[in-house]
Amino acid sequence: MTKSITTDELAKRVVNREETLILDVRNTDEFDDWKIEGDSVEIINEPYFNLLDGVDAIADNVNKDQEIIVVCAKGGSSKMVRDLLEEEGFTHAYDLEGGMKAWSEHLEPVKIADLNDGGSLYQFVRLGKGCLSYMVVSDKKAAVVDANRMTGIYERFAEEKGVSIEHTIDTHLHADHISGGRQLAENTGGTYHLPDKDAEEVTFDYASLEEGTDITVGNTTIQVQPIYSPGHTIGSTSLMIDNKYLLTGDILFVKSIGRPDLAGKAEDWVGDLRETLYSRYKELSDDLIVLPAHYSFVDELGNDGSVKARLGDLYQRNSGLQVEDAQDFRKMVTENLPPQPNEHDNIRQTNMGKMNPEAEKQREMEIGPNRCAVHG
Amino acid sequence: MGITANETVDAKGLACPMPIVKTKKAISDLAPGQVMEVQATDKGSTADIKAWAESTGHQYLGTVEEDDVLKHYLRKASDDEVKNEANYDDVIDLQVLRNKVDGLEDVTILDVREQAEYAFNHIPGAINVPLGELENRMDEINTDKEIHVICRTGSRSDLAAQKLSQKGFKIVKNVVPGMAEWDGPTEKSTK
Numbered sequence: 001m002t003k004s005i006t007t008d009e010l011a012k013r014v015v016n017r018e019e020t021l022i023l024d025v026r027n028t029d030e031f032d033d034w035k036i037e038g039d040s041v042e043i044i045n046e047p048y049f050n051l052l053d054g055v056d057a058i059a060d061n062v063n064k065d066q067e068i069i070v071v072c073a074k075g076g077s078s079k080m081v082r083d084l085l086e087e088e089g090f091t092h093a094y095d096l097e098g099g100m101k102a103w104s105e106h107l108e109p110v111k112i113a114d115l116n117d118g119g120s121l122y123q124f125v126r127l128g129k130g131c132l133s134y135m136v137v138s139d140k141k142a143a144v145v146d147a148n149r150m151t152g153i154y155e156r157f158a159e160e161k162g163v164s165i166e167h168t169i170d171t172h173l174h175a176d177h178i179s180g181g182r183q184l185a186e187n188t189g190g191t192y193h194l195p196d197k198d199a200e201e202v203t204f205d206y207a208s209l210e211e212g213t214d215i216t217v218g219n220t221t222i223q224v225q226p227i228y229s230p231g232h233t234i235g236s237t238s239l240m241i242d243n244k245y246l247l248t249g250d251i252l253f254v255k256s257i258g259r260p261d262l263a264g265k266a267e268d269w270v271g272d273l274r275e276t277l278y279s280r281y282k283e284l285s286d287d288l289i290v291l292p293a294h295y296s297f298v299d300e301l302g303n304d305g306s307v308k309a310r311l312g313d314l315y316q317r318n319s320g321l322q323v324e325d326a327q328d329f330r331k332m333v334t335e336n337l338p339p340q341p342n343e344h345d346n347i348r349q350t351n352m353g354k355m356n357p358e359a360e361k362q363r364e365m366e367i368g369p370n371r372c373a374v375h376g
Numbered sequence: 377m378g379i380t381a382n383e384t385v386d387a388k389g390l391a392c393p394m395p396i397v398k399t400k401k402a403i404s405d406l407a408p409g410q411v412m413e414v415q416a417t418d419k420g421s422t423a424d425i426k427a428w429a430e431s432t433g434h435q436y437l438g439t440v441e442e443d444d445v446l447k448h449y450l451r452k453a454s455d456d457e458v459k460n461e462a463n464y465d466d467v468i469d470l471q472v473l474r475n476k477v478d479g480l481e482d483v484t485i486l487d488v489r490e491q492a493e494y495a496f497n498h499i500p501g502a503i504n505v506p507l508g509e510l511e512n513r514m515d516e517i518n519t520d521k522e523i524h525v526i527c528r529t530g531s532r533s534d535l536a537a538q539k540l541s542q543k544g545f546k547i548v549k550n551v552v553p554g555m556a557e558w559d560g561p562t563e564k565s566t567k
Contacts, residue, residue, distance in 0.1 A: 028427065
């Protein structure tokens with residue numbers, strides 16, 4: 001009988017909203033900073049080092065027949081605590097293999113739609129960090145948008161679908177996670193696209209992602225049309241697919257909007273951000289489906305586990321789009337911002353190719369929440 | 377100057393939870409007030425040792441990194457911190473000492489905490505003679521000067537001040553409460 005569960009199994013449960021009780025045994029600072037979330041997830045925190053002399057603190061509050069999944073940072077302490085719980089008489093104690101480290105790297109693919117001309121659009125949900133990336137598949141070819149560092153996941157997915165990745169695209173220079181775009185293009189012999197304005201300091205070759213320069217995936221079947229939309233970073237670019245799907249990067253999320261301060265330029269970019277959200281996007285069709293590069297709250301996940309919304313609906317209910325006064329808007333996006341993502345400056349340097357940390361270091365740099373949004 | 381510890385725990389190459397498990401076991405053999413060095417390579421051990429010390433009442437002193445080995449320093453919880461029974465009357469408030477330090481007065485500060493505590497955080501210019509070594513090292517201290525004795529909370533310095541005045545030191549002041557509340561300038565001597 002196996003007494004461990006994988007991040008894959010846990011992700012399915014979160015997406016399917018199955019009742020799940022988690023015991024997180026990391027220290028409380030780490031737990032408060034970042035934890036597993038889900039509509040159906042109940043989570044308690046008790047650091048492993050407080051359980052070495054006995055698990056009474058847990059046994060007093062949890063029925064021993066109840067299923068409990070123990071989670072720690074890397075998967076070592078959770079096994080020990082699971083054993084302690086078993087000794088105490090718990091019958092359904094499990095540990096999460098690889099801990100939060102593995103959870104932060106798990107990507108859950110969800111199909112968004114069939115495209116015209118036979119293609120498909122997939123969203124990859126990074127439950128442990130709130131990052132969303134995309135794969136456009138058409139006629140044995142594929143493009144990946146805002147790829148995360150775990151390039152192997154996209155490669156395996158492409159292999160399963162029998163497609164080859166020809167393009168990787170970053171909508172902007174990311175500050176919250178290390179981009180896998182360049183590496184993935186290298187691995188697959190594809191082309192890496194990045195907006196020129198975000199690429200002024202990069203140390204590598206790339207194809208420029210410009211308004212009006214479409215990217216073709218497969219046999220001219222799918223057009224990806226960049227729409228220049230500065231605000232989060234000066235080069236932020238939105239992509240449109242099939243005249244129906246609008247990939248907004250970190251400009252517009254389902255419940256919030258992008259923050260303009262992650263390269264230290266809130267004051268400079270706040271005007272661009274407002275222009276994009278209150279004019280450029282407003283001119284587009286209300287029926288476009290917005291597909292962002294992040295989500296902040298687990299209730300943004302739909303019933304199928306995807307994160308998406310109709311543009312017209314967002315103009316009705318996204319609080320970041322309801323601020324009539326330009327001064328109020330400026331205040332909202334420049335004052336009282338949440339803390340900046342952990343290591344955001346080093347992540348930017350890495351994405352520009354100026355730093356090349358080892359894999360283990362990259363993993364550490366990304367630990368924690370993404371915090372790319374402003375919540376109005 | 378290295379950092380002195382009464383006991384060393386080798387947890388190098390061990391992943392979580394082993395560094396804490398070993399530390400917990402080893403500290404039970406230590407006398408209250410003694411210092412333990414924990415050597416670990418698991419990066420997560422710093423935050424965990426700190427949090428563990430906080431939850432158990434032991435004192436986390438600090439961590440130094442040498443050749444990819446993290447050396448954590450802990451001081452075992454000791455009763456004298458708790459009872460805090462002051463017997464030496466000539467006390468001086470921490471703030472008064474602070475004013476003297478800020479005013480660049482020539483003050484003699486005798487820090488009687490363990491060397492490892494002193495190494496991570498002390499007032500610039502303070503002399504370190506741990507309480508346990510004071511009897512044998514009194515000749516290092518000038519008998520004619522006004523001496524400000526300080527520790528973490530004022531308990532050990534109380535004992536030290538009594539000893540010094542018995543031995544003929546003329547002006548001895550116990551600084552209260554102690555380094556735990558000090559927010560003036562400090563320096564380290566961990567290298």
